[in-house]
Amino acid sequence: MSRSRVIAGNWKMHKTPSEARAFARELLAQLGGAARPEGVEVVLCPSFPALTAVHAEIERSGLGAWVSLGAQDLYWERQGAFTGEVSGPMLADAGCRYVIVGHSERRHLLGESDEWVARKLRAALESGLTPILCVGETLEERRQGLTETVVSRQLETALEGLAAGAVAGVVVAYEPVWAIGTGENATGEEAHRVIDGVIRSRVRARFGEEAAGRLRIQYGGSVNPANIGEFMAYPSIDGALVGGASLKVDSFTAIVAAGRRAT
Template structure:
């Protein structure tokens, strides 16, 4: 039986586009999306770098698409204010118009040394600021080769979700991002991604917080997603959208990815 979770098609722009470029791109993208019409059961999320948040938010508001296109940030710090040079707090993001924030992306974990415990603090900080966290989990190539995929993801979830109640978990987003598939041109097969999402991630959520949260939480796939392969992932009902990197930086490819998120009738 098909689910009724709204799919979240998110573009993570990473460290790309200055504010003027972001504004022009957003205007063009939103025009294309509006012309194509909102796919049934799809929400779009744009996650520009921090300096471009205001520009993108202004374009979303001006377009009138704010009921289905949202703004998100790529990271946050776990304190609300203080002497933390270079960091950005959740309340700042919320005030800038953000609805979502990516937490624990593999590049944050592996390039900047964020631990499971740090990620957990950021998840809670997101909730405290009224933001919806997109918790990223996934294994490295070495962990995959050693057969540790399930153990790694189960621990990441256990630490990140500790202390959260069922309602909080049900309302967040989890992104399965196999680290070996990010920016490499390789990706997990749709069947493999579906197995990890359903049998590892959703099952672990069920064990930690209950059946209702497991059924309601949205779980995306991310890892070299593009306009060519997205339909294969979206054909599997348990995958609730995509966290898209490079392919979200081009209007044509991201428009096609958004369209592919439409759920087929049960």
């Protein structure tokens, strides 16, 4: 089954709104000056204060058909006395189409549980947003041979109770925690083994062949222009969740171009 690829840039806690606007303008000019990457969707995920600025640049560029705005997190309630939180309806109104849920930095630095991530994923779907669900093991879990156990638990908890059609519309990002921001990364074969042999296999067993075939699964973890081709060579890998390399125009456009060449 043919699936479009998703190349998402997670800017994390970088770039003020004015810096994000200037960066997005330069990035979009480069993307617009190249051939449209058929079969590839680009998602830009700035910090909350920069969402409206980046959305305005996407609208101005005329690239909105294949460049989307994403947020880095959300809260599961639609409104209420939750100081510092941001809801799905707020993100949708700001122009977001995507939202990251369960990023390892939120799980391991801020203590988010699998159950919290599941609630956030449902809130995203209820607000018409496409969640990018992050799953992945730590270095210690990998050394103990627990990769499949951990990834399966995170995935199944997040998707519990959803209909097959809803699952098919989710994007999953396999991001081994030991490879994030470390300069280390899984090989293409290792990423493929988890993405196809664990994630897609579990979805197939639980939600059926059609949901598994439509589900888009990215790799994330120190992705850069030098190694993106190795991951994109596997048809099972439907794009990348890019961290540090998304903060530089040339490196991110090179990653997008690699996604295009692989389709």
